[in-house]
Amino acid sequence: MPELHDELAIRIHDLVVGFGRQTVLDHLSLDVRRGEILGLVGASGGGKSVLMRTIIGLIRRRSGSIEVMGQPIGGTHDRSRAATWGILFQQGALFSSLTVRQNVQFPLRENLTLSQELMDEIAIAKLEMVGLRAQDGDKYPSELSGGMTKRVALARALALDPPILFLDEPTSGLDPIAAGDFDALIRTLQKTLGLTVFMVTHDLASLTTVCDRVAALADGMIVAIGPMRDLLQSEHPWVRAYFHGKRSQMLQSQMR
Ligand SMILES: Nc1ncnc2c1ncn2[C@@H]1O[C@H](COP(=O)(O)OP(=O)(O)O)[C@@H](O)[C@H]1O
Ligand SMILES: [Mg+2]
Incomplete structure:
Protein backbone atom coordinates (compact mmCIF):
# COMPACT_ATOMS: atom_id res chain seq x y z
CA MET A 1 0.00 0.00 0.00
CA PRO A 2 1.49 3.41 -0.91
CA GLU A 3 2.30 5.57 2.10
CA LEU A 4 0.48 8.87 2.61
CA HIS A 5 2.87 11.75 1.95
CA ASP A 6 2.23 13.62 5.16
CA GLU A 7 3.08 10.54 7.20
CA LEU A 8 6.57 10.53 5.74
CA ALA A 9 9.55 12.40 7.12
CA ILE A 10 11.80 11.47 4.20
CA ARG A 11 10.80 10.31 0.76
CA ILE A 12 13.51 9.17 -1.64
CA HIS A 13 12.58 8.12 -5.14
CA ASP A 14 14.79 6.59 -7.82
CA LEU A 15 17.96 8.19 -6.46
CA VAL A 16 21.20 7.85 -8.44
CA VAL A 17 24.48 9.09 -6.94
CA GLY A 18 27.99 8.44 -8.19
CA PHE A 19 31.53 9.75 -8.37
CA GLY A 20 33.27 9.69 -11.73
CA ARG A 21 32.72 6.26 -13.23
CA GLN A 22 31.56 4.78 -9.91
CA THR A 23 27.81 4.50 -9.27
CA VAL A 24 27.20 4.30 -5.51
CA LEU A 25 23.43 4.57 -5.26
CA ASP A 26 21.62 3.00 -8.19
CA HIS A 27 17.92 3.91 -8.47
CA LEU A 28 17.39 3.74 -4.73
CA SER A 29 13.96 4.38 -3.23
CA LEU A 30 13.25 4.65 0.50
CA ASP A 31 10.55 6.13 2.73
CA VAL A 32 11.16 7.08 6.36
CA ARG A 33 7.98 7.48 8.41
CA ARG A 34 7.48 10.34 10.81
CA GLY A 35 8.37 9.43 14.36
CA GLU A 36 10.12 6.15 13.58
CA ILE A 37 13.67 5.04 14.23
CA LEU A 38 14.95 3.58 10.97
CA GLY A 39 18.18 1.60 11.03
CA LEU A 40 20.27 1.35 7.86
CA VAL A 41 22.68 -1.53 7.37
CA GLY A 42 24.97 -2.21 4.44
CA ALA A 43 28.47 -3.32 3.52
CA SER A 44 31.37 -0.99 4.33
CA GLY A 45 31.84 1.31 1.37
CA GLY A 46 28.33 0.44 0.19
CA GLY A 47 27.06 4.01 0.27
CA LYS A 48 25.38 4.45 3.66
CA SER A 49 27.18 7.69 4.47
CA VAL A 50 26.77 8.86 0.89
CA LEU A 51 23.01 8.31 1.17
CA MET A 52 22.85 10.32 4.39
CA ARG A 53 24.95 13.14 2.95
CA THR A 54 22.86 13.22 -0.22
CA ILE A 55 19.63 13.51 1.77
CA ILE A 56 20.95 16.55 3.60
CA GLY A 57 22.21 18.10 0.37
CA LEU A 58 25.96 17.76 0.93
CA ILE A 59 26.40 15.50 -2.11
CA ARG A 60 24.88 16.24 -5.49
CA ARG A 61 22.71 13.54 -7.00
CA ARG A 62 22.64 12.52 -10.64
CA SER A 63 18.93 11.91 -10.72
CA GLY A 64 15.96 11.07 -8.57
CA SER A 65 14.01 13.05 -6.00
CA ILE A 66 14.27 13.62 -2.25
CA GLU A 67 11.63 15.21 -0.04
CA VAL A 68 12.16 15.97 3.63
CA MET A 69 9.12 16.89 5.70
CA GLY A 70 7.20 17.37 2.45
CA GLN A 71 9.73 19.82 0.95
CA PRO A 72 11.94 18.89 -2.01
CA ILE A 73 15.67 18.99 -1.37
CA GLY A 74 17.75 20.83 -3.95
CA GLY A 75 20.94 19.46 -5.46
CA THR A 76 23.32 21.19 -3.07
CA HIS A 77 23.55 22.19 0.55
CA ASP A 78 20.51 24.16 1.59
CA ARG A 79 21.34 26.23 4.65
CA SER A 80 17.75 27.22 5.25
CA ARG A 81 17.09 23.62 6.32
CA ALA A 82 19.43 23.78 9.30
CA ALA A 83 16.51 23.55 11.73
CA THR A 84 15.00 20.54 9.92
CA TRP A 85 17.65 18.04 10.93
CA GLY A 86 20.40 17.41 13.41
CA ILE A 87 23.36 15.31 12.36
CA LEU A 88 25.88 13.11 14.12
CA PHE A 89 28.50 12.46 11.47
CA GLN A 90 30.55 9.26 11.46
CA GLN A 91 33.70 11.26 12.10
CA GLY A 92 31.58 13.71 14.08
CA ALA A 93 34.28 15.43 16.03
CA LEU A 94 33.55 18.33 18.31
CA PHE A 95 35.47 21.56 17.84
CA PRO A 163 12.28 17.08 13.96
CA ILE A 164 14.76 14.71 12.27
CA LEU A 165 17.98 13.27 13.61
CA PHE A 166 20.63 11.60 11.42
CA LEU A 167 23.09 9.30 13.17
CA ASP A 168 26.02 7.73 11.30
CA GLU A 169 27.33 4.72 13.26
CA PRO A 170 26.77 6.47 16.60
CA THR A 171 27.79 3.58 18.84
CA SER A 172 30.87 2.43 16.94
CA GLY A 173 33.92 2.83 19.14
CA LEU A 174 31.88 2.78 22.36
CA ASP A 175 32.09 -0.04 24.87
CA PRO A 176 28.91 -2.16 25.12
CA ILE A 177 27.66 -0.38 28.24
CA ALA A 178 28.15 3.10 26.80
CA ALA A 179 26.59 1.89 23.54
CA GLY A 180 23.56 0.50 25.39
CA ASP A 181 23.18 3.76 27.32
CA PHE A 182 23.37 5.74 24.10
CA ASP A 183 20.71 3.53 22.49
CA ALA A 184 18.42 4.01 25.48
CA LEU A 185 18.94 7.77 25.26
CA ILE A 186 18.01 7.78 21.55
CA ARG A 187 14.86 5.81 22.33
CA THR A 188 13.91 8.21 25.14
CA LEU A 189 14.50 11.29 22.99
CA GLN A 190 12.53 9.79 20.13
CA LYS A 191 9.60 9.13 22.47
CA THR A 192 9.66 12.43 24.36
CA LEU A 193 10.42 14.73 21.43
CA GLY A 194 8.64 12.74 18.71
CA LEU A 195 11.88 12.66 16.69
CA THR A 196 12.30 10.82 13.44
CA VAL A 197 15.66 9.05 13.59
CA PHE A 198 17.66 7.80 10.61
CA MET A 199 20.49 5.69 11.99
CA VAL A 200 23.31 3.97 10.13
CA THR A 201 24.57 1.16 12.33
CA HIS A 202 26.28 -2.22 12.38
CA ASP A 203 25.33 -2.74 15.99
CA LEU A 204 23.02 -5.77 16.19
CA ALA A 205 21.90 -4.75 19.67
CA SER A 206 20.85 -1.31 18.37
CA LEU A 207 19.06 -2.86 15.42
CA THR A 208 17.18 -5.28 17.63
CA THR A 209 16.31 -3.09 20.59
CA VAL A 210 16.04 0.46 19.22
CA CYS A 211 15.01 0.41 15.57
CA ASP A 212 11.34 0.27 14.57
CA ARG A 213 12.38 -0.79 11.08
CA VAL A 214 15.63 -1.77 9.44
CA ALA A 215 16.60 -1.13 5.81
CA ALA A 216 19.36 -3.06 4.07
CA LEU A 217 21.46 -1.35 1.39
CA ALA A 218 23.13 -3.64 -1.16
CA ASP A 219 24.17 -3.06 -4.78
CA GLY A 220 23.17 0.60 -4.41
CA MET A 221 19.55 -0.19 -3.59
CA ILE A 222 17.35 -0.94 -0.59
CA VAL A 223 16.96 -4.70 -0.94
CA ALA A 224 14.94 -5.32 2.22
CA ILE A 225 13.06 -3.16 4.71
CA GLY A 226 10.85 -3.91 7.69
CA PRO A 227 10.93 -4.80 11.37
CA MET A 228 14.06 -6.70 12.40
CA ARG A 229 12.15 -9.99 12.53
CA ASP A 230 11.25 -9.57 8.85
CA LEU A 231 14.86 -8.81 7.92
CA LEU A 232 15.91 -12.02 9.64
CA GLN A 233 13.53 -13.86 7.30
CA SER A 234 14.77 -12.11 4.15
CA GLU A 235 15.82 -14.35 1.28
CA HIS A 236 18.15 -11.74 -0.23
CA PRO A 237 21.66 -13.28 -0.37
CA TRP A 238 23.47 -10.28 1.12
CA VAL A 239 20.91 -9.81 3.89
CA ARG A 240 21.08 -13.53 4.71
CA ALA A 241 24.86 -13.43 4.83
CA TYR A 242 24.79 -10.32 7.00
CA PHE A 243 22.39 -11.61 9.64
CA HIS A 244 23.03 -15.33 9.38
CA GLY A 245 26.74 -15.43 8.68
CA LYS A 246 28.97 -17.17 11.22
CA ARG A 247 30.02 -14.01 13.01
CA SER A 248 26.54 -12.57 13.47
CA GLN A 249 25.14 -15.97 14.52
CA MET A 250 27.72 -16.13 17.24
CA LEU A 251 26.82 -12.62 18.41
CA GLN A 252 23.11 -13.33 18.29
CA SER A 253 23.47 -16.49 20.33
CA GLN A 254 25.47 -14.51 22.87
CA MET A 255 22.70 -11.92 23.07
CA ARG A 256 20.07 -14.49 23.95
N1 LIG B 1 33.22 12.60 -1.76
C1 LIG B 1 33.49 11.44 -2.38
N2 LIG B 1 34.18 11.42 -3.54
C2 LIG B 1 34.42 10.27 -4.18
N3 LIG B 1 34.02 9.07 -3.75
C3 LIG B 1 33.34 9.01 -2.60
C4 LIG B 1 33.05 10.19 -1.85
N4 LIG B 1 32.34 9.84 -0.74
C5 LIG B 1 32.23 8.50 -0.80
N5 LIG B 1 32.82 8.01 -1.89
C6 LIG B 1 32.83 6.59 -2.29
O1 LIG B 1 31.50 6.11 -2.25
C7 LIG B 1 31.45 4.77 -1.76
C8 LIG B 1 30.51 4.68 -0.59
O2 LIG B 1 31.09 5.33 0.53
P1 LIG B 1 30.35 5.48 1.93
O3 LIG B 1 28.99 6.00 1.71
O4 LIG B 1 31.24 6.30 2.78
O5 LIG B 1 30.28 3.97 2.46
P2 LIG B 1 29.67 3.43 3.83
O6 LIG B 1 28.52 2.55 3.45
O7 LIG B 1 30.76 2.63 4.45
O8 LIG B 1 29.28 4.62 4.66
C9 LIG B 1 32.88 4.38 -1.46
O9 LIG B 1 33.40 3.66 -2.55
C10 LIG B 1 33.58 5.71 -1.29
O10 LIG B 1 34.94 5.61 -1.64
MG1 LIG C 1 29.92 5.35 6.46
Whole structure:
Protein backbone atom coordinates (compact mmCIF):
# COMPACT_ATOMS: atom_id res chain seq x y z
CA MET A 1 0.00 0.00 0.00
CA PRO A 2 1.49 3.41 -0.91
CA GLU A 3 2.30 5.57 2.10
CA LEU A 4 0.48 8.87 2.61
CA HIS A 5 2.87 11.75 1.95
CA ASP A 6 2.23 13.62 5.16
CA GLU A 7 3.08 10.54 7.20
CA LEU A 8 6.57 10.53 5.74
CA ALA A 9 9.55 12.40 7.12
CA ILE A 10 11.80 11.47 4.20
CA ARG A 11 10.80 10.31 0.76
CA ILE A 12 13.51 9.17 -1.64
CA HIS A 13 12.58 8.12 -5.14
CA ASP A 14 14.79 6.59 -7.82
CA LEU A 15 17.96 8.19 -6.46
CA VAL A 16 21.20 7.85 -8.44
CA VAL A 17 24.48 9.09 -6.94
CA GLY A 18 27.99 8.44 -8.19
CA PHE A 19 31.53 9.75 -8.37
CA GLY A 20 33.27 9.69 -11.73
CA ARG A 21 32.72 6.26 -13.23
CA GLN A 22 31.56 4.78 -9.91
CA THR A 23 27.81 4.50 -9.27
CA VAL A 24 27.20 4.30 -5.51
CA LEU A 25 23.43 4.57 -5.26
CA ASP A 26 21.62 3.00 -8.19
CA HIS A 27 17.92 3.91 -8.47
CA LEU A 28 17.39 3.74 -4.73
CA SER A 29 13.96 4.38 -3.23
CA LEU A 30 13.25 4.65 0.50
CA ASP A 31 10.55 6.13 2.73
CA VAL A 32 11.16 7.08 6.36
CA ARG A 33 7.98 7.48 8.41
CA ARG A 34 7.48 10.34 10.81
CA GLY A 35 8.37 9.43 14.36
CA GLU A 36 10.12 6.15 13.58
CA ILE A 37 13.67 5.04 14.23
CA LEU A 38 14.95 3.58 10.97
CA GLY A 39 18.18 1.60 11.03
CA LEU A 40 20.27 1.35 7.86
CA VAL A 41 22.68 -1.53 7.37
CA GLY A 42 24.97 -2.21 4.44
CA ALA A 43 28.47 -3.32 3.52
CA SER A 44 31.37 -0.99 4.33
CA GLY A 45 31.84 1.31 1.37
CA GLY A 46 28.33 0.44 0.19
CA GLY A 47 27.06 4.01 0.27
CA LYS A 48 25.38 4.45 3.66
CA SER A 49 27.18 7.69 4.47
CA VAL A 50 26.77 8.86 0.89
CA LEU A 51 23.01 8.31 1.17
CA MET A 52 22.85 10.32 4.39
CA ARG A 53 24.95 13.14 2.95
CA THR A 54 22.86 13.22 -0.22
CA ILE A 55 19.63 13.51 1.77
CA ILE A 56 20.95 16.55 3.60
CA GLY A 57 22.21 18.10 0.37
CA LEU A 58 25.96 17.76 0.93
CA ILE A 59 26.40 15.50 -2.11
CA ARG A 60 24.88 16.24 -5.49
CA ARG A 61 22.71 13.54 -7.00
CA ARG A 62 22.64 12.52 -10.64
CA SER A 63 18.93 11.91 -10.72
CA GLY A 64 15.96 11.07 -8.57
CA SER A 65 14.01 13.05 -6.00
CA ILE A 66 14.27 13.62 -2.25
CA GLU A 67 11.63 15.21 -0.04
CA VAL A 68 12.16 15.97 3.63
CA MET A 69 9.12 16.89 5.70
CA GLY A 70 7.20 17.37 2.45
CA GLN A 71 9.73 19.82 0.95
CA PRO A 72 11.94 18.89 -2.01
CA ILE A 73 15.67 18.99 -1.37
CA GLY A 74 17.75 20.83 -3.95
CA GLY A 75 20.94 19.46 -5.46
CA THR A 76 23.32 21.19 -3.07
CA HIS A 77 23.55 22.19 0.55
CA ASP A 78 20.51 24.16 1.59
CA ARG A 79 21.34 26.23 4.65
CA SER A 80 17.75 27.22 5.25
CA ARG A 81 17.09 23.62 6.32
CA ALA A 82 19.43 23.78 9.30
CA ALA A 83 16.51 23.55 11.73
CA THR A 84 15.00 20.54 9.92
CA TRP A 85 17.65 18.04 10.93
CA GLY A 86 20.40 17.41 13.41
CA ILE A 87 23.36 15.31 12.36
CA LEU A 88 25.88 13.11 14.12
CA PHE A 89 28.50 12.46 11.47
CA GLN A 90 30.55 9.26 11.46
CA GLN A 91 33.70 11.26 12.10
CA GLY A 92 31.58 13.71 14.08
CA ALA A 93 34.28 15.43 16.03
CA LEU A 94 33.55 18.33 18.31
CA PHE A 95 35.47 21.56 17.84
CA SER A 96 38.47 20.85 20.05
CA SER A 97 39.25 24.50 20.80
CA LEU A 98 35.71 25.21 22.03
CA THR A 99 34.24 24.18 25.37
CA VAL A 100 31.34 21.74 25.50
CA ARG A 101 28.99 24.68 26.06
CA GLN A 102 30.36 26.55 23.05
CA ASN A 103 30.08 23.42 20.93
CA VAL A 104 26.40 23.01 21.85
CA GLN A 105 25.79 26.71 21.21
CA PHE A 106 27.49 26.65 17.82
CA PRO A 107 24.31 26.02 15.75
CA LEU A 108 22.48 28.68 17.77
CA ARG A 109 25.16 31.26 16.98
CA GLU A 110 25.17 30.28 13.30
CA ASN A 111 21.42 30.42 12.83
CA LEU A 112 19.83 32.70 15.43
CA THR A 113 20.47 35.96 17.25
CA LEU A 114 20.05 35.25 20.95
CA SER A 115 21.36 36.83 24.12
CA GLN A 116 24.29 35.08 25.78
CA GLU A 117 22.06 34.46 28.81
CA LEU A 118 19.45 32.63 26.74
CA MET A 119 22.12 30.63 24.89
CA ASP A 120 23.59 29.55 28.22
CA GLU A 121 20.16 28.42 29.41
CA ILE A 122 19.58 26.49 26.21
CA ALA A 123 23.01 24.82 26.47
CA ILE A 124 22.26 23.66 30.02
CA ALA A 125 18.85 22.33 28.98
CA LYS A 126 20.37 20.42 26.05
CA LEU A 127 23.19 18.97 28.15
CA GLU A 128 20.70 17.77 30.75
CA MET A 129 18.50 16.34 28.01
CA VAL A 130 21.35 14.06 26.93
CA GLY A 131 22.20 13.04 30.48
CA LEU A 132 25.10 15.42 31.17
CA ARG A 133 25.43 18.04 33.90
CA ALA A 134 25.51 21.82 33.51
CA GLN A 135 29.10 21.91 34.80
CA ASP A 136 30.21 19.57 31.99
CA GLY A 137 29.72 22.64 29.78
CA ASP A 138 33.05 24.05 31.00
CA LYS A 139 35.02 21.01 29.83
CA TYR A 140 36.98 20.73 26.62
CA PRO A 141 36.45 17.79 24.21
CA SER A 142 39.84 16.28 25.14
CA GLU A 143 38.57 15.86 28.71
CA LEU A 144 35.56 13.72 27.70
CA SER A 145 35.07 9.95 27.46
CA GLY A 146 33.83 8.46 24.18
CA GLY A 147 30.29 8.18 25.48
CA MET A 148 30.28 11.78 26.74
CA THR A 149 31.65 13.02 23.41
CA LYS A 150 28.75 11.35 21.58
CA ARG A 151 26.29 12.91 24.03
CA VAL A 152 27.73 16.38 23.51
CA ALA A 153 27.58 15.88 19.75
CA LEU A 154 23.96 14.81 20.20
CA ALA A 155 23.18 17.89 22.32
CA ARG A 156 24.71 20.02 19.56
CA ALA A 157 22.69 18.18 16.88
CA LEU A 158 19.50 18.88 18.84
CA ALA A 159 20.31 22.52 19.68
CA LEU A 160 17.81 23.90 17.16
CA ASP A 161 15.08 21.37 18.08
CA PRO A 162 15.02 19.66 14.67
CA PRO A 163 12.28 17.08 13.96
CA ILE A 164 14.76 14.71 12.27
CA LEU A 165 17.98 13.27 13.61
CA PHE A 166 20.63 11.60 11.42
CA LEU A 167 23.09 9.30 13.17
CA ASP A 168 26.02 7.73 11.30
CA GLU A 169 27.33 4.72 13.26
CA PRO A 170 26.77 6.47 16.60
CA THR A 171 27.79 3.58 18.84
CA SER A 172 30.87 2.43 16.94
CA GLY A 173 33.92 2.83 19.14
CA LEU A 174 31.88 2.78 22.36
CA ASP A 175 32.09 -0.04 24.87
CA PRO A 176 28.91 -2.16 25.12
CA ILE A 177 27.66 -0.38 28.24
CA ALA A 178 28.15 3.10 26.80
CA ALA A 179 26.59 1.89 23.54
CA GLY A 180 23.56 0.50 25.39
CA ASP A 181 23.18 3.76 27.32
CA PHE A 182 23.37 5.74 24.10
CA ASP A 183 20.71 3.53 22.49
CA ALA A 184 18.42 4.01 25.48
CA LEU A 185 18.94 7.77 25.26
CA ILE A 186 18.01 7.78 21.55
CA ARG A 187 14.86 5.81 22.33
CA THR A 188 13.91 8.21 25.14
CA LEU A 189 14.50 11.29 22.99
CA GLN A 190 12.53 9.79 20.13
CA LYS A 191 9.60 9.13 22.47
CA THR A 192 9.66 12.43 24.36
CA LEU A 193 10.42 14.73 21.43
CA GLY A 194 8.64 12.74 18.71
CA LEU A 195 11.88 12.66 16.69
CA THR A 196 12.30 10.82 13.44
CA VAL A 197 15.66 9.05 13.59
CA PHE A 198 17.66 7.80 10.61
CA MET A 199 20.49 5.69 11.99
CA VAL A 200 23.31 3.97 10.13
CA THR A 201 24.57 1.16 12.33
CA HIS A 202 26.28 -2.22 12.38
CA ASP A 203 25.33 -2.74 15.99
CA LEU A 204 23.02 -5.77 16.19
CA ALA A 205 21.90 -4.75 19.67
CA SER A 206 20.85 -1.31 18.37
CA LEU A 207 19.06 -2.86 15.42
CA THR A 208 17.18 -5.28 17.63
CA THR A 209 16.31 -3.09 20.59
CA VAL A 210 16.04 0.46 19.22
CA CYS A 211 15.01 0.41 15.57
CA ASP A 212 11.34 0.27 14.57
CA ARG A 213 12.38 -0.79 11.08
CA VAL A 214 15.63 -1.77 9.44
CA ALA A 215 16.60 -1.13 5.81
CA ALA A 216 19.36 -3.06 4.07
CA LEU A 217 21.46 -1.35 1.39
CA ALA A 218 23.13 -3.64 -1.16
CA ASP A 219 24.17 -3.06 -4.78
CA GLY A 220 23.17 0.60 -4.41
CA MET A 221 19.55 -0.19 -3.59
CA ILE A 222 17.35 -0.94 -0.59
CA VAL A 223 16.96 -4.70 -0.94
CA ALA A 224 14.94 -5.32 2.22
CA ILE A 225 13.06 -3.16 4.71
CA GLY A 226 10.85 -3.91 7.69
CA PRO A 227 10.93 -4.80 11.37
CA MET A 228 14.06 -6.70 12.40
CA ARG A 229 12.15 -9.99 12.53
CA ASP A 230 11.25 -9.57 8.85
CA LEU A 231 14.86 -8.81 7.92
CA LEU A 232 15.91 -12.02 9.64
CA GLN A 233 13.53 -13.86 7.30
CA SER A 234 14.77 -12.11 4.15
CA GLU A 235 15.82 -14.35 1.28
CA HIS A 236 18.15 -11.74 -0.23
CA PRO A 237 21.66 -13.28 -0.37
CA TRP A 238 23.47 -10.28 1.12
CA VAL A 239 20.91 -9.81 3.89
CA ARG A 240 21.08 -13.53 4.71
CA ALA A 241 24.86 -13.43 4.83
CA TYR A 242 24.79 -10.32 7.00
CA PHE A 243 22.39 -11.61 9.64
CA HIS A 244 23.03 -15.33 9.38
CA GLY A 245 26.74 -15.43 8.68
CA LYS A 246 28.97 -17.17 11.22
CA ARG A 247 30.02 -14.01 13.01
CA SER A 248 26.54 -12.57 13.47
CA GLN A 249 25.14 -15.97 14.52
CA MET A 250 27.72 -16.13 17.24
CA LEU A 251 26.82 -12.62 18.41
CA GLN A 252 23.11 -13.33 18.29
CA SER A 253 23.47 -16.49 20.33
CA GLN A 254 25.47 -14.51 22.87
CA MET A 255 22.70 -11.92 23.07
CA ARG A 256 20.07 -14.49 23.95
N1 LIG B 1 33.22 12.60 -1.76
C1 LIG B 1 33.49 11.44 -2.38
N2 LIG B 1 34.18 11.42 -3.54
C2 LIG B 1 34.42 10.27 -4.18
N3 LIG B 1 34.02 9.07 -3.75
C3 LIG B 1 33.34 9.01 -2.60
C4 LIG B 1 33.05 10.19 -1.85
N4 LIG B 1 32.34 9.84 -0.74
C5 LIG B 1 32.23 8.50 -0.80
N5 LIG B 1 32.82 8.01 -1.89
C6 LIG B 1 32.83 6.59 -2.29
O1 LIG B 1 31.50 6.11 -2.25
C7 LIG B 1 31.45 4.77 -1.76
C8 LIG B 1 30.51 4.68 -0.59
O2 LIG B 1 31.09 5.33 0.53
P1 LIG B 1 30.35 5.48 1.93
O3 LIG B 1 28.99 6.00 1.71
O4 LIG B 1 31.24 6.30 2.78
O5 LIG B 1 30.28 3.97 2.46
P2 LIG B 1 29.67 3.43 3.83
O6 LIG B 1 28.52 2.55 3.45
O7 LIG B 1 30.76 2.63 4.45
O8 LIG B 1 29.28 4.62 4.66
C9 LIG B 1 32.88 4.38 -1.46
O9 LIG B 1 33.40 3.66 -2.55
C10 LIG B 1 33.58 5.71 -1.29
O10 LIG B 1 34.94 5.61 -1.64
MG1 LIG C 1 29.92 5.35 6.46
